[in-house]
Amino acid sequence: MDYGQLFTNVLNEMLGPTAIAYALAAIGLNIHFGLTGLINMGQAGFMLLGAYGFAVATIQGAPLWLAFLVAIAAAVIFALLLGLPTLKLRGDYLAIVTIAAAEIVRMVGRSTALTDVTGGSEGLTGNAFKGTFQDASPFPDDRWALGPITLSTNTSNSWWLRVVGWTLVLLACLLVWRLVRSPWGRVLKGIREDEDAVRALGKNVYGYKLQALVLGGVFGALGGIVFVLASSVQADSLGRPVTFNTWTILLLGGAATVFGPVLGSLLFWGALVFVRGFLRGIVPPDVLSVQQIEQIGWILVGLTLMMLIIFRPQGILGDKKELAINAH
Amino acid sequence: MPTEDVVEQARGRLAQIPRVPGAPKPDALLVADGVRRSFGGVNAVDVEHVEVQRHVITALIGPNGAGKTTFFNLMTGFDKPDTGSWVFDGTPLAGVAASRVAKSGMVRTFQLTKALARMTVLDNMRLGARDQPGEGLFTALVKPLWAPREREITDKALSLLERFRLDTKKDDFAGSLSGGQRKLLEMARALMSDPTLVMLDEPMAGVNPALTQSLLGHITDLRDSGTTVLFVEHDMHMVRHISDWVVVMAQGKVVAEGPPSEVMADQAVIDAYLGAHHDTDLGDDDLLDEGGIIDAEAEAEAEAELAPATQAEEKAP
Numbered sequence: 103m104d105y106g107q108l109f110t111n112v113l114n115e116m117l118g119p120t121a122i123a124y125a126l127a128a129i130g131l132n133i134h135f136g137l138t139g140l141i142n143m144g145q146a147g148f149m150l151l152g153a154y155g156f157a158v159a160t161i162q163g164a165p166l167w168l169a170f171l172v173a174i175a176a177a178v179i180f181a182l183l184l185g186l187p188t189l190k191l192r193g194d195y196l197a198i199v200t201i202a203a204a205e206i207v208r209m210v211g212r213s214t215a216l217t218d219v220t221g222g223s224e225g226l227t228g229n230a231f232k233g234t235f236q237d238a239s240p241f242p243d244d245r246w247a248l249g250p251i252t253l254s255t256n257t258s259n260s261w262w263l264r265v266v267g268w269t270l271v272l273l274a275c276l277l278v279w280r281l282v283r284s285p286w287g288r289v290l291k292g293i294r295e296d297e298d299a300v301r302a303l304g305k306n307v308y309g310y311k312l313q314a315l316v317l318g319g320v321f322g323a324l325g326g327i328v329f330v331l332a333s334s335v336q337a338d339s340l341g342r343p344v345t346f347n348t349w350t351i352l353l354l355g356g357a358a359t360v361f362g363p364v365l366g367s368l369l370f371w372g373a374l375v376f377v378r379g380f381l382r383g384i385v386p387p388d389v390l391s392v393q394q395i396e397q398i399g400w401i402l403v404g405l406t407l408m409m410l411i412i413f414r415p416q417g418i419l420g421d422k423k424e425l426a427i428n429a430h
Numbered sequence: 431m432p433t434e435d436v437v438e439q440a441r442g443r444l445a446q447i448p449r450v451p452g453a454p455k456p457d458a459l460l461v462a463d464g465v466r467r468s469f470g471g472v473n474a475v476d477v478e479h480v481e482v483q484r485h486v487i488t489a490l491i492g493p494n495g496a497g498k499t500t501f502f503n504l505m506t507g508f509d510k511p512d513t514g515s516w517v518f519d520g521t522p523l524a525g526v527a528a529s530r531v532a533k534s535g536m537v538r539t540f541q542l543t544k545a546l547a548r549m550t551v552l553d554n555m556r557l558g559a560r561d562q563p564g565e566g567l568f569t570a571l572v573k574p575l576w577a578p579r580e581r582e583i584t585d586k587a588l589s590l591l592e593r594f595r596l597d598t599k600k601d602d603f604a605g606s607l608s609g610g611q612r613k614l615l616e617m618a619r620a621l622m623s624d625p626t627l628v629m630l631d632e633p634m635a636g637v638n639p640a641l642t643q644s645l646l647g648h649i650t651d652l653r654d655s656g657t658t659v660l661f662v663e664h665d666m667h668m669v670r671h672i673s674d675w676v677v678v679m680a681q682g683k684v685v686a687e688g689p690p691s692e693v694m695a696d697q698a699v700i701d702a703y704l705g706a707h708h709d710t711d712l713g714d715d716d717l718l719d720e721g722g723i724i725d726a727e728a729e730a731e732a733e734a735e736l737a738p739a740t741q742a743e744e745k746a747p
Contacts, residue, residue: 284564284576286566287570291553295548298508298528298540298544299540301528302508302532303557304532304533305557307529
């Protein structure tokens with residue numbers, strides 16, 4: 103088998119838009135869960151709303167900056183809708199409401215009644231909304247090779263998207279780093295530990311939880327934009343599995359850390375591509391078909407998550423004393 | 431007037447107050463009226479009128495289920511009464527959210543300590559401070575806006591930790607502290623905001639005798655530095671030792687109030703509480719100094735054995 107090609111594929115996936123999108127979504131989820139203790143089971147809903155917001159606004163003729171703003175506004179409104187009624191209740195209610203709401207967004211997005219706007223279950227093809235983003239690129243239209251990876255500079259799954267995506271990830275990490283070490287972040291951690299104690303110290307717990315939900319949701323929406331700029335908007339590609347993968351990534355890297363979500367995303371996608379490529383290379387096709395190998399990849403993801411919870415509940419970068427998933 | 435004199439005067443003026451439930455106080459900090467809270471037909475709290483004198487230590491005692499903690503929860507906004515109003519330092523607080531109550535200067539601690547386990551002791555303390563602009567989402571992003579206040583807060587936290595002998599633990603996670611140390615931390619944290627009234631829910635529960643002495647000292651120090659203290663406690667020795675005034679609750683109502691020595695000799699109190707309560711520490715000076723109470727307690731036993739039975743009947747839905 104061609105190990106050079108396998109290595110290139112793994113590297114390409116780790117640097118690619120999927121890893122970027124999931125890193126952004128996991129950074130958002132980290133603000134929810136790692137810092138504030140909110141259980142958001144609908145991060146995919148925030149991503150999908152960001153994707154729809156960006157794509158639909160662009161198709162309606164909005165310039166690039168406005169399309170970004172529409173995506174962010176959609177996530178903010180979604181977070182307020184979910185948070186206002188549930189954040190005064192016990193934590194489980196948010197989990198139930200978010201998983202249901204994310205499904206509602208997906209179902210509404212793919213419903214035939216909205217075919218004119220969202221494209222229904224067919225979705226929106228990439229070329230319909232990528233124009234403004236690609237035009238904003240400073241690169242000439244070309245194909246560039248960097249090491250073993252050759253990609254187009256601007257179209258779809260491009261160098262330009264990677265540059266913008268990783269810049270967003272970097273800025274997000276910087277923001278989280280600043281916030282975690284600020285008095286604001288301290289209040290959030292207090293809420294994660296015991297919200298009644300924080301309330302007794304005169305902090306408006308409800309307001310803080312709402313802020314955290316909105317901020318984390320906005321990162322989800324940005325992740326959604328990066329995700330669809332590489333392909334197309336298709337409601338079912340941002341369904342429940344996306345939320346669960348995002349959780350896996352967060353726990354793998356380490357919740358309540360700054361770089362955990364990014365490291366988690368790199369390892370998750372790198373490992374998935376490696377396992378599939380490796381099995382395809384060594385297992386003859388009459389033993390396991392390509393589809394079966396695909397499934398085995400996901401089975402291994404599940405096993406990894408179980409191992410993680412059992413042997414390293416704090417994740418790779420996490421501090422076991424601060425936040426371990428089994429310590430709740 | 432220096433603080434000591436103010437406190438002395440406030441304590442002195444307690445002498446003239448009539449020993450009846452709901453007695454008016456010359457300088458009341460907290461005044462509650464008609465506060466009632468029922469859980470499924472049982473009146474957990476049914477307080478007609480009660481006043482808490484400023485600058486003194488008031489103890490709230492009563493048998494289990496008397497409604498002391500529920501009363502605390504109601505006053506601090508952690509629970510909502512069916513009816514009732516109360517005024518704290520001139521501000522009506524009925525229906526006000528718990529966080530706003532704390533901001534207005536009434537800060538509480540909990541019976542089961544709520545140390546924020548996976549935060550450091552110092553961060554626990556800093557969280558108690560008020561007016562930190564960095565607690566806003568946008569100001570938090572610009573460190574120069576909140577760094578000076580953070581330094582003030584840290585200095586204050588360190589000096590309080592030193593007073594409570596926790597300074598060597600400042601960088602440890604609060605979860606690694608012992609039960610007694612957590613009680614101390616929670617009390618110190620409540621003091622970060624310079625509250626007018628500190629409400630302590632069973633500050634001595636689970637604290638070892640060596641720490642008890644220093645906790646008692648901290649509570650009297652609080653009063654002497656001008657803070658009003660209201661606390662719930664079952665340890666009668668402690669109540670006798672440090673409180674200036676005692677309010678007795680039973681079945682949700684205030685049944686007696688007065689200075690500790692008089693209240694504990696009150697027949698109604700013995701019937702409602704002391705007589706039916708056998709965990710008074712007989713090893714302390716009660717036996718030597720105040721044998722009368724112990725004797726009275728023994729006499730009241732026969733009645734007390736009847737009392738719980740009638741209480742149980744009344745409580746049954």
